Amino acid sequence: MAKYRVGIIGCGGISKSHCAGWQAQESVEIVAGMDVSEENLKARCDEVGIPNRYTDEKEMLDKEDLDFVSICTWTGLHAPQTILCAEAGVKGILCEKPMSGDLENSKAMVDACEKSGSKLVIAHQRRSMSDHHELKQLIADGAIGDPVAFEWHTAGGLLNNGSHAVDTMRFLMDNIPVVWVVGKAERKTDRYERGVRIEDFCMIEFCFENGTRGLVTVDLPDEPEPPMKDAVLVGTEGMVRMWHNSIKVLRLNEAGWLELDGKKWNPHVRQAEDLIRWVEGGPEHNGSGRRVLPTMEVLMAGFESMRCKDIVKLPLEPGPSPLDIMVEDGTMPVEVEGKYDIRAKK
Ligand SMILES: NC(=O)c1ccc[n+]([C@@H]2O[C@H](COP(=O)([O-])OP(=O)(O)OC[C@H]3O[C@@H](n4cnc5c(N)ncnc54)[C@H](O)[C@@H]3O)[C@@H](O)[C@H]2O)c1
Known part of the structure; x- marks a missing residue:
């Protein structure tokens, strides 16, 4: 049985690469997907074989006890959804670029993750x-x-x-x-x-x-x-x-x-692998929120x-x-x- 439970927030275009990155990890199972579009949610979850589906991220976080979450929504949602995941105790958050729409929200993402102990990575995949x-x-x-x-x-x-x-x-x-x-x-x-x-x-x-x-x-x-x-x-x-x-x-x-x-190597696989390693006590991720904030x-x-x-x-x-x-x-x-x-x- 996989050790870690992964959830995907936003099941559009880039979520395909995130799913591939997670699926390549032996210790991981993608157990839940969330999207406000039921059509996109169904399409990605059917394609990848994700069993549990939600149209509300709070409900997903409450019910699924997730270790890792990929945030694959548009820019304006990155900060609130990252902060929600941090407050829910998610161990590792892989959030798409750009970090947010401004410096205030980006700093708030780093602060929330530092406070909760969550490891935040921004998916500037060239770093991987x-x-x-x-x-x-x-x-x-x-x-x-x-x-x-x-x-x-x-x-x-x-x-x-x-x-x-x-x-x-x-x-x-x-x-x-x-x-x-x-x-x-x-x-x-x-x-x-x-x-x-x-x-x-x-x-x-x-x-x-x-x-x-x-x-x-x-x-x-x-x-x-x-x-x-x-x-x-x-x-x-x-x-x-x-x-x-x-x-x-x-x-x-x-x-x-x-x-x-x-x-x-595949950068999306490497990105997820290095986040798991960081959560397990390994080195800070190349694309950590702290490193990408500047x-x-x-x-x-x-x-x-x-x-x-x-x-x-x-x-x-x-x-x-x-x-x-x-x-x-x-x-x-x-x-x-x-x-x-x-x-x-x-
Ligand atoms: N790293 C890269 O090279 C790369 C490449 C493409 C996109 N991106 C980034 O990924 C992010 C998403 O881009 P995309 O092309 O996948 O967009 P997309 O429009 O294909 O997918 C976004 C998904 O989010 C869903 N959504 C909308 N509101 C939501 C909400 N409140 N909660 C949950 N889901 C919601 C939409 O229904 C849609 O399915 C953007 O920030 C973009 O810049 C990065």
């Missing part, structure tokens, strides 16, 4: 990919000399894909502190992504405490095609190119690109830089999203009426 682990080690070993600057272009909102960009850079730099952030964003249309307000386009630049810079651009117009997931890291003695799920490293005085193997701080500082029209030195005081503040106080008014969500599903 084999090629990213190898690259982190190569950088630490000086394979490209001193890292000088990352440049990362993506789309779909700063909080959405931009959060992966910032978080990956921070992971590769061994989570060393970011000292300042400067940002520029525009929002003339009433644009949302999975229910959270996003900008039309933006760019942020930030500086790690060792002087390495990170530049992230999101939704800038690119012709003829957007360079999705296109990132480079330049070092004093080499460079790294991250392109469509492949990572290649070029070193001075060595011929050719070294391609890293991203398929040594990613939210960098993202929010980008918007805060726009709001205060200045460079923002960290730490940033936890609060609501400066993007929300600017829209709501009229300093960034919607000029093209008509609210829309770039990823909205029924």
Whole structure:
């Protein structure tokens, strides 16, 4: 019999990967699923073979005595559902990215889990990919000399894909502190992504405490095609190119690109496995809430830089999203009426 009982909150798209990650663990059984959509609940539970089904997360937590919960809902629900799980005594919580919609809620998630003793992991799965682990080690070993600057272009909102960009850079730099952030964003249309307000386009630049810079651009117009997931890291003695799920490293005085193997293990399986190990007393997870929280701080500082029209030195005081503040106080008014969500599903 499995040792641990797992529940899934939110049975939409990404829950498939979470279920696969849990199902690969011998010590685990997914015993319960919860979704407000009975259709999505039935589809995922039937597919995966989850016996107990709920449309209310409190009822599931009350009845199921869960050890682990995956939170696979939209951004705005991550904080309240994480806090509910922590208060219910769930041992390990695997919550989807972005952590929440702002720094205040993200900090509240970490605080609630620290208080209850729950281990919180945010599913920035690049922290669990084999090629990213190898690259982190190569950088630490000086394979490209001193890292000088990352440049990362993506789309779909700063909080959405931009959060992966910032978080990956921070992971590769061994989570060393970011000292300042400067940002520029525009929002003339009433644009949302999975229910959270996003900008039309933006760019942020930030500086790690060792002087390495990170530049992230999101939704800038690119012709003829957007360079999705296109990132480079330049070092004093080499460079790294991250392109469509492949990572290649070029070193001075060595011929050719070294391609890293991203398929040594499945990141979703690794993510769950490392959370179980952490709960059992092993090392803190690479993607722990505590480690990912500064990613939210960098993202929010980008918007805060726009709001205060200045460079923002960290730490940033936890609060609501400066993007929300600017829209709501009229300093960034919607000029093209008509609210829309770039990823909205029924
Ligand atoms: N790590 C990644 O690379 C990655 C990839 C895709 C999505 N995501 C993240 O996963 C999250 C979910 O995205 P998705 O694409 O799976 O969305 P989705 O719309 O496919 O699924 C969300 C599910 O949540 C359900 N839901 C809505 N309100 C609920 C509530 N109150 N309680 C429980 N369930 C509720 C919906 O009915 C739906 O089934 C987002 O935060 C997204 O950013 C991450």
